[in-house]
Amino acid sequence: MTHVELTCLQGLADLEQLEGPWLDGMVTGDPEVTATTMRLLLAHMTWNSKRLLGAMVLDRMDAETLSTRAEFPDSCQRFVNALDSATRSNPQE
Structure with a gap:
């Protein structure tokens, strides 16, 4: 479960x-x-909004950490790696 999901459930x-x-x-x-x-x-909505933004940052950092690991590259990371290797083999361009 992500940080955002946990924060939303706690807010609810x-x-x-x-x-x-x-x-x-x-x-009355x-x-x-x-x-x-x-x-x-x-005030509760404002406080919960700040918590949610923090949770979104943590989830984003977790996603970036996972996508940059060499042993677990996602499809986007594989695409970037392929472009890097193609660019290195053709230095004239």
Whole structure:
């Protein structure tokens, strides 16, 4: 499972856990409680977005590490290696 998937699942679990208290705050009808509840929701979304960006970076680094290993080249890496070897054999071009 990737870091992004784990982060998304954790974010959903957090929202599910907080759903009851948020709904209770929204039902009160008090504008201050509703505004505070909305601010907390937006803060959670911002925080989770930052976590998700970090997870995306980690997944990208993991993918790059795997694709540059000589023993596990992917099709793109094989293509680049073939171009490199073709370029080295024809130095006039």
